[in-house]
Amino acid sequence: MPSVIRRSAGVLLLTALAGCSAGPAAPSGSAGAAPASTAVTGKGVHQPTANAAFDYQLGGAYPPPAGTRAVSRDRVEDPVPGVYNICYVNAFQSQPGDAVAWWKRKHPGLLLRDGAGAPVVDTDWNEPLLDISTGDKRRSLAGIIGGWIDSCAAAGFDAVEPDNLDSYERSDGRLTPADAVEFARLLTRRAHRQGLAVAQKNAADLLTRRARTGFDFAVVEECGSYQECPDFAGAYDNRVFDIEYRQKDFRKACRSWGGDLSITLRDREVRPAGEEGYVQRRC
Numbered sequence: 685m686p687s688v689i690r691r692s693a694g695v696l697l698l699t700a701l702a703g704c705s706a707g708p709a710a711p712s713g714s715a716g717a718a719p720a721s722t723a724v725t726g727k728g729v730h731q732p733t734a735n736a737a738f739d740y741q742l743g744g745a746y747p748p749p750a751g752t753r754a755v756s757r758d759r760v761e762d763p764v765p766g767v768y769n770i771c772y773v774n775a776f777q778s779q780p781g782d783a784v785a786w787w788k789r790k791h792p793g794l795l796l797r798d799g800a801g802a803p804v805v806d807t808d809w810n811e812p813l814l815d816i817s818t819g820d821k822r823r824s825l826a827g828i829i830g831g832w833i834d835s836c837a838a839a840g841f842d843a844v845e846p847d848n849l850d851s852y853e854r855s856d857g858r859l860t861p862a863d864a865v866e867f868a869r870l871l872t873r874r875a876h877r878q879g880l881a882v883a884q885k886n887a888a889d890l891l892t893r894r895a896r897t898g899f900d901f902a903v904v905e906e907c908g909s910y911q912e913c914p915d916f917a918g919a920y921d922n923r924v925f926d927i928e929y930r931q932k933d934f935r936k937a938c939r940s941w942g943g944d945l946s947i948t949l950r951d952r953e954v955r956p957a958g959e960e961g962y963v964q965r966r967c
Contacts, residue, residue, distance in 0.1 A: 729881040730842050732768050734922035738946040744956035763840045771836035775829050775846035777811040806854045813851050816867040826870040837878035844880050845903050846871050850887040865893050872898035888912045891919045908937025942967030
């Protein structure tokens with residue numbers, strides 16, 4: 685599956701300990717941009733529109749490029765006035781670093797363990813997996829992460845992006861797709877009660893279960909590279925925000941889907957504008 689970008693190190697401890705959107709005030713939105721949302725659905729949430737100019741800002745907040753109509757930011761950041769705001773939450777794994785210590789101290793029983801009792805870790809990002817293997821643990825985790833989702837709504841976000849839906853692929857068989865679906869269902873129900881739409885993040889193999897998960901749209905990484913754009917587009921009526929990290933994949937996605945989907949090229953570190961290595965383009 686596509687690689688999942690993480691938040692910048694500067695917000696990891698705050699994210700773990702605060703559990704709410706309490707970061708610094710974000711810059712004002714792009715000039716003249718209108719929110720990229722449709723009418724309120726039967727669930728009472730605002731859906732994003734298809735092919736809205738999108739910016740992916742997980743590495744730190746900055747003023748979006750002119751014409752931006754949708755932005756994804758970490759939950760400790762403030763939303764951007766005048767655009768469709770998506771709130772990033774690491775919902776199926778812990779953040780690395782000090783956040784791991786927080787989970788071990790506060791909720792050690794909610795980390796997935798191997799046969800020797802050690803946490804099962806996503807070694808690509810040094811993130812322990814959360815244990816969603818039982819109904820009781822899923823409900824306990826939903827209480828914690830649901831509080832973060834509530835804070836996204838209170839801060840003024842329009843939607844939430846729960847990351848690492850596909851953590852079962854890194855669980856050495858200790859978690860199943862069904863576990864992920866049931867936990868996602870708890871999170872989407874919580875978000876919908878708060879008036880938030882919910883994005884499916886990657887995990888194309890779960891598209892056939894979207895009636896159960898309740899997802900409203902998709903945020904995907906490298907669907908052009910992995911040839912998954914048609915699957916997500918069909919499932920979500922083109923309400924798909926795709927982030928590509930290689931020029932050739934970006935060009936390919938734009939040629940095939942640039943008139944239908946929201947496609948953005950970003951550097952893999954999703955650096956803020958002004959930092960060395962920052963890349964941001966759209967079709």
